[in-house]
Amino acid sequence: MTSKQGYFFTSESVTEGHPDKICDIVSDSILDAILEQDQKARVACETFISRKLLVVGGEISTFAKINTREIIKQTIKKIGYDDPSFGFDYDACVIMDTINTQSPDIAMGVDIGGAGDQGFMIGFACKETPELMPLPIILAHKLSMKLTEVRKKNILPYLGPDGKTQVTIEYVNWIPKRLDTVVLSTQHTEEILDKTGEHITKNAKEEIFNQIIAPVLDKLIDKNTKIYVNPTGKFLMGGPAADTGLTGRKIIVDTYGGMAAHGGGAFSGKDSTKVDRSACYMARHIAKNIVAAGIANKCTVQLAYAIGIADPVSVMVDTHYSGKIPGIMLESVVKKVFPLTPQGISDYLELRKPIFGQTAAYGHFGRNGKDFTWEKVNKIDELKAAVKM
Numbered sequence: 001m002t003s004k005q006g007y008f009f010t011s012e013s014v015t016e017g018h019p020d021k022i023c024d025i026v027s028d029s030i031l032d033a034i035l036e037q038d039q040k041a042r043v044a045c046e047t048f049i050s051r052k053l054l055v056v057g058g059e060i061s062t063f064a065k066i067n068t069r070e071i072i073k074q075t076i077k078k079i080g081y082d083d084p085s086f087g088f089d090y091d092a093c094v095i096m097d098t099i100n101t102q103s104p105d106i107a108m109g110v111d112i113g114g115a116g117d118q119g120f121m122i123g124f125a126c127k128e129t130p131e132l133m134p135l136p137i138i139l140a141h142k143l144s145m146k147l148t149e150v151r152k153k154n155i156l157p158y159l160g161p162d163g164k165t166q167v168t169i170e171y172v173n174w175i176p177k178r179l180d181t182v183v184l185s186t187q188h189t190e191e192i193l194d195k196t197g198e199h200i201t202k203n204a205k206e207e208i209f210n211q212i213i214a215p216v217l218d219k220l221i222d223k224n225t226k227i228y229v230n231p232t233g234k235f236l237m238g239g240p241a242a243d244t245g246l247t248g249r250k251i252i253v254d255t256y257g258g259m260a261a262h263g264g265g266a267f268s269g270k271d272s273t274k275v276d277r278s279a280c281y282m283a284r285h286i287a288k289n290i291v292a293a294g295i296a297n298k299c300t301v302q303l304a305y306a307i308g309i310a311d312p313v314s315v316m317v318d319t320h321y322s323g324k325i326p327g328i329m330l331e332s333v334v335k336k337v338f339p340l341t342p343q344g345i346s347d348y349l350e351l352r353k354p355i356f357g358q359t360a361a362y363g364h365f366g367r368n369g370k371d372f373t374w375e376k377v378n379k380i381d382e383l384k385a386a387v388k389m
Contacts, residue, residue: 008180010168011136011257013144016079016361017161017187017238019245023047024254024360026056027247027269029075030068032354035271037064039352042116045099045269049245052088057098058269069095075357080151080161085189087241115305115342116273117265120314123283123301124260125291128176131366131375132288135176137257139167141362142216147186150211158204160187162238179220182213183228187238199233254364255280260300268360272351273342279303279312281374282345284365286338290317290330292377293384297322303340310341325387333386337379349373 014021027045034041041062048055054072076090083089125132143165151159168181190197192204208229214221221227248266252258265276272278287299296319304314317330334340339348346352355371367375 004172005174006170006172008168008170009134009136009259010166010181011134011140011252011259012164012166013137013140013253013257013362014165014250015144015148015161015163015186017081017148017163018250019049019162019240019243020247020249021245021361022076022079022081022240023049023245023247024250024268025079025357026054026072026075027058028356028360029071030056030066031269031271032357033066033071034060034062034064035352035354035356037066038062041271042273043269043271044274046247047245047269048247049240051240052092053094053096054240055096055098058100060099068097068099081239086160086162086187086239087237088239093240115275115279115307115309117275118305118307119265119276120263120302120304121265121275121279121283122255122261122263123280123285123287123303124256124299125284125287126259126298127291129366132291133366134256134259136167136169137253137259137363138366139169139179139217139220140165140257141366143167143182143184143212145362146212146216147184155211156207158189158192160189160235160238162187162235162242178222179217179225181226181228182217182221183231184208184213185230185232185235187235188230190236193234197234200230205229256365261302263302267364268356272346272349275303275305275342278342278345278349278351279305279340281349281351281364282338282340285349285374285376286317286334288375289377289379289383290319293380293389295319295324295330295383295387295389299323301334305342310343312340315340324389329387333383337382337386 026047030045031043043060045058073090081088128135129138147163150156163186166183169176170178170180192200194201251266267277270277283301283303287301290299298320300318302316303312306313315331317327350373
């Protein structure tokens, strides 16, 4: 008898008040504002934030007229930095705008329908959750979303915008078996510090557990589950006052929590001619439909592109020894069933709409809502017919 294969796997998430996520949301908010006026705009918008300074730059070609400064301020206000006590105030930050137009050398290839850059993109799906996502990242995102909900509803008025979550799952024979460790760190005001001023009170930890952790994880917690709330003791200084932020620095949080490979390209602030975004969305869509169709229990899809060339230079499907047909056959089927050019992907997934601000925090995959078109499982019958299942 072979021994069971056991291991622990950890994924993290961050709230929208994390400095990197502020930058992602600002970049996508600017993209959305442009797409509202010009669906054919070329946008690559990057944001940097530190203390009281925000710098926005990149390459944008559009006829749209937007008030970049006002978009940035209202985005930061909506996130929750509307009180100087949290170290950053939307109405007092210095904003620098260094946006230019797209390089004509790049535009020449994109104008004829080619990819905006070279690179490879990864999509993934598995049967660990109803969302067909890895369990650790789904739970980490749900904790972050709950943390933000409790803050914005003023249920725990001492919470600040910045926060991080982390979930460790114990696997046996590649199947998730139990929740091993939970870490939740949240920015807060001084009112919940104990007499030493170095730790939050036991009562505050209990409130955070009861209002945030228990509603999300209660049925998964066992007697051996380890739970850490603000393990450093206190978290007064957070957000841009404590750390710099940059667009695209949370690409593992944005995707599969480290469970799958990553091509390295970020999503936020990029229109759909950038295959970093659009092809990653399509690769996820393909992998999810393959798993939903019962063709495999786990699936990784890789799409690779050359700048200025429309069709992918390679298509790879890996079912991790869980597939019912060979991967080489699936690759042929994928090319027939799904559009894979940048223009075809954009039209099929409806990516010229101003829908991206909502994607910038809590993951781009495993999400509900009509705008998350890449999450649809609408090709099940067509895939089954193609592979004769």
